[in-house]
Amino acid sequence: MLRIIATLLLAVGLVVSGWFIGNGFEHSRNERYVSVKGLAERDVKADIALWRIRFVETGNQLADAQARVEHDESVVTAFLAKHKLGSDAIAFRNIQVTDRAAQMYGNNEYKTRFIVTGTLMVRTKDVDAVAAAAQDTGALIAQGVVLGGANGGDDEAPTYLFDGLNALKPSMIAEATKNARAAAEQFAHDSGSKLGGIRRANQGVFQILPRDKAPMLQEDRQVEKTVRVVASIDYAVSN
Secondary structure, eight states, rough: OOOHHHHHHHHHHHHHHHHHHHHHHHHTTTOOOOEEEEEEEEEEOOEEEEEEEEEEESSSSSHHHHHHHHHHOOOOHHHHTTTOOOOEEEEEEEEEEEEGGTTTOOOSSSSSSSEEEEEEEEEEOOOHHHHHHTTTTTTHHHHOOBSSSSBBBBOOOOEEEEEEEEHHHHHHHHHHHEEEEEEHHHHHHHHEEEEEEEEEEEEEOOOOEEEEOTTTOOGGOOEEEEEEEEEEEEEEEEE
């Protein structure tokens, strides 16, 4: 008899617990919420400049071509110094030699055998000095320096980087979250609802964008930039 009563009580307990579980899922499915986005932006200035300067000379005598490249390097170094970019701003120097006669797939139809390319890499936090120098490369050309590489092409433009993102993150996340909540409160007010707590939050990805949004402009070619983050947040709402 006791075993039968215990079995009945267990069955009743399973039914009751099943009722609570079923109603809990139903309540979750019927929960109302609003999804909003909050934007935060900051205008910033690049704090690191990288500039690879390449210059090339050709000739049938390697020693002559190399001597001219070394002369070009001295001209470029003086040019940089004139723009307040001394030896401490030059990250490395390099000379590369291409021997057309030694190329496996060459057809031996070339005017000069050797191509000697010199490279200076500038790395500095003085982005204004680099920007000014980059606008004055005509002075190098006027002194006979051929800018470019072994494969031709124009001299490369500087790259401007922003390294202060981590310092901006806390305040920008706070601003984006604040703007998202303001949007949610406006929605709740307009719909006659009461705004509840956060159901889900996604900080979003920080983006560094060009300040000028014109087509074909690259972010890393601009000194002035815009940092943006969008927070996506779901708030519970009730009547």
